Amino acid sequence: MxxxxxxxxxxxxxxxxxxxxxxxxxxxxxxxxxxxxxxxxxxxxxxxxxxxxxxxxxxxxxxxxxxxxxxxxxxxxxxxxxxxxxxxxxxxxxxxxxxxxxxxxxxxxxxxxxxxxxxxxxxxxxxxxxxxxxxxxxxxxxxxxxxxxxxxxxxxxxxxxxxxxxxxxxxxxDVIGAELGGALKNVIAIAAGAVIGAGLGESARAALMARGFAEMRRVARAAGARDDTLSGLSGFGDLVLTCTSDKSRNFRFGAGLARGEAFDPEITVEGLATAQELAARPEPDTPIADAVTALAEGRLDFAATLETLLSRPLKPE
The missing domain is CATH 3.40.50.720 (NAD(P)-binding Rossmann-like Domain)
Known part of the structure; x- marks a missing residue:
């Protein structure tokens, strides 16, 4: 009570x-x-x-x-x-x-x-x-x-x-896990928005979310977070919400990136700064954060970004 x-x-x-x-x-x-x-x-x-x-x-x-x-x-x-x-x-x-x-x-x-x-x-x-x-x-x-x-x-x-x-x-x-869950899911939401904005479909978004969740857990484990924390509200729960709704600022930002549309600079997009921070670190491997950073900074267009992700080596899940 x-x-x-x-x-x-x-x-x-x-x-x-x-x-x-x-x-x-x-x-x-x-x-x-x-x-x-x-x-x-x-x-x-x-x-x-x-x-x-x-x-x-x-x-x-x-x-x-x-x-x-x-x-x-x-x-x-x-x-x-x-x-x-x-x-x-x-x-x-x-x-x-x-x-x-x-x-x-x-x-x-x-x-x-x-x-x-x-x-x-x-x-x-x-x-x-x-x-x-x-x-x-x-x-x-x-x-x-x-x-x-x-x-x-x-x-x-x-x-x-x-x-x-x-x-x-x-x-x-587990403060580290809770903080990282909230931070990392925004990166994946930008990528999910880009997938939908580019018209790649719901199946592609589901795959992106699954691989994104694996990336979140990889980063969190490296930082000392408990794995079960990422499976809770602060990780998986928030990931689902922000990757599936255009109420999410990060999702809308990603959709705009894929379409080549300008985004209101007064709207806070926390996921971009987080993606840039992860991309600057040598470890662990963060291909989705790297792709979001390259796309947002204009170093790759969406077609090239997608090709980079799809050309990664095939491996066990």
Whole structure:
């Protein structure tokens, strides 16, 4: 049974706003920090730019003042590549800091909890990840996520505090596995989008997802993650969601790449930075991440990228 707690959320994008809505609807007092447009959101009771059509419950207070984030539980709904800069410029006092970002920070090679631990050594970092679209959360539709924290007792505490009737959290101590599941599935989603965007069909997408999942597990094992973590919500569950729906930004980005279409630069595509990070590493073997990087950087067109993948040596599965 969940407990009522004051919760702060930094980042008023679609997902941060949706989390605020579902938590406030469950009775939690929520302070939502927005980098821009806080006064407008507070007055209009909607995030018309990032999550239009969803009213903010009375329990949400929107602010542009970081000093207003004083609760013990702070959720960071800020993209991985911007998280380090945010943490460096913010004076945060929360004892428990949960990131919802999915990706690998290019400059440091760290995941979100690593960035939090480096910037806020007194805080206990955790990762919230798994198959979820902001619109589903805001609508109150059933959603299950993974809450990863190295400290099992803290994970249990946060599970009780953040779960709601519509948002069910499962805990794990495998933070590396949970972070990598959320990061790596975005790479495969870009590739899946490219497959569909190029008209290669559902069978090709299914094959891509299967081989992509094998690549995810290979990378995660090399980083010390538990294999069973990738089979759960934060890995396989999120992979299925993002590879099969055009609600996924990474999927739409991949589809646009295959069609030669421009993509809105204001939309965060975490999977691209993750693919580039993996492609720069000599080990382990990441042919799909390498192909996504080459395609996105314009070093290969889609036909050449496909030929590269299909010409790989035949081998046992």
């Amino acid at each position: 969940s407990v009522i707690a004051a919760i702060d959320i930094a980042g008023a994008g679609a997902f941060g706003t949706a989390l605020a809505i579902t938590l406030a609807n469950a009775g939690h007092p929520v302070t939502l920090w927005a980098r821009q447009g806080a006064e407008k959101m507070q007055a209009q009771r909607q995030n018309t730019r990032r999550l239009p059509g969803h009213d903010l419950p009375p329990g949400i207070r929107v602010t542009g003042d970081l000093a207003s984030l004083t609760s013990d539980i702070l959720i960071l709904a800020i993209p991985t590549q911007k998280l380090d800069g945010f943490l460096a410029g913010a004076r945060l006092s929360a004892g428990h800091v949960i990131s919802t970002a999915k990706g690998i920070h290019r400059a440091t090679g760290l995941g979100p909890t690593g960035l939090i631990a480096r910037a806020l050594p007194k805080a206990i970092p955790a990762q919230l990840t798994g198959p979820s679209f902001a619109a589903d959360l805001a609508h109150g539709l059933p959603t299950a996520l993974t809450l990863a924290c190295a400290d099992a007792s803290v994970a249990s505490h946060l599970q009780q505090a953040v779960s709601t009737p519509a948002l069910r959290l499962y805990t794990t101590s």
